[in-house]
Amino acid sequence: SAVISQKPSRDICQRGTSLTIQCQVDSQVTMMFWYRQQPGQSLTLIATANQGSEATYESGFVIDKFPISRPNLTFSTLTVSNMSPEDSSIYLCSVSSAADTEAFFGQGTRLTVV
Amino acid sequence: GNSVTQMEGPVTLSEEAFLTINCTYTATGYPSLFWYVQYPGEGLQLLLKATKADDKGSNKGFEATYRKETTSFHLEKGSVQVSDSAVYFCALLNQAGTALIFGKGTTLSVSS
Numbered sequence: 640s641a642v643i644s645q646k647p648s649r650d651i652c653q654r655g656t657s658l659t660i661q662c663q664v665d666s667q668v669t670m671m672f673w674y675r676q677q678p679g680q681s682l683t684l685i686a687t688a689n690q691g692s693e694a695t696y697e698s699g700f701v702i703d704k705f706p707i708s709r710p711n712l713t714f715s716t717l718t719v720s721n722m723s724p725e726d727s728s729i730y731l732c733s734v735s736s737a738a739d740t741e742a743f744f745g746q747g748t749r750l751t752v753v
Numbered sequence: 754g755n756s757v758t759q760m761e762g763p764v765t766l767s768e769e770a771f772l773t774i775n776c777t778y779t780a781t782g783y784p785s786l787f788w789y790v791q792y793p794g795e796g797l798q799l800l801l802k803a804t805k806a807d808d809k810g811s812n813k814g815f816e817a818t819y820r821k822e823t824t825s826f827h828l829e830k831g832s833v834q835v836s837d838s839a840v841y842f843c844a845l846l847n848q849a850g851t852a853l854i855f856g857k858g859t860t861l862s863v864s865s
Contacts, residue, residue, distance in 0.1 A: 643796075672852050681842065681857040682797075731797070733853075742853055744797040 641666055645732050645745035652722055652752050659718045660748045662732030667712035669736055673705070676729040676747070688715040722752045755780040759843045759856025766833055766863050774828040774859045776843035784846040786819055786826040787853065791840045800841070833863045
């Protein structure tokens with residue numbers, strides 16, 4: 640199993656500002672992902688964080704809005720840039736050791752943009 | 754691409770009632786199927802999984818069988834408890850076989 644620490648757990652931010660969310664895993668993992676869970680909705684994959692290279696974004700998500708870093712096998716950050724109230728969501732980090740294996744999730748970051 | 758359709762809630766049951774939450778999928782090939790659960794105030798966690806057709810995943814009294822013929826993976830429990838109150842998500846792997854695609858989630862409330 641993997642233990643994921645995600646920071647901050649929650650934040651209230653002003654529109655137009657940016658927030659960086661950190662995801663730290665207690666062991667080296669092959670795959671790291673960022674999801675968004677909008678109020679009352681399911682989880683939507685934002686991107687796959689690739690170590691040492693640019694993240695792979697899903698349709699509807701772009702690097703300028705959601706820049707992602709992954710400097711090593713245990714750490715990643717997601718930045719929500721130039722925020723608007725529509726960005727108010729829970730953002731979750733997820734990891735797995737290999738394809739088709741169990742995915743583990745952080746507790747999430749509850750973001751409110753005012 | 755791969756997708757999953759899940760019965761919408763909320764589902765409200767009395768303790769010891771039988772539970773079914775429907776889930777159907779559309780996929781290329783036969784990806785692994787999952788049920789994840791999110792208890793109040795906690796993170797998402799794997800409840801059970803099935804990796805191939807006719808496999809039955811089970812955990813904590815919950816079961817789901819991978820049905821290729823009906824492209825379904827319905828979650829069942831014979832006798833629910835108050836502690837089962839949570840949000841349940843059906844999921845499958847994307848076409849790349851890496852990340853998960855989730856259903857909308859079903860909120861279950863069990864009263865004593």
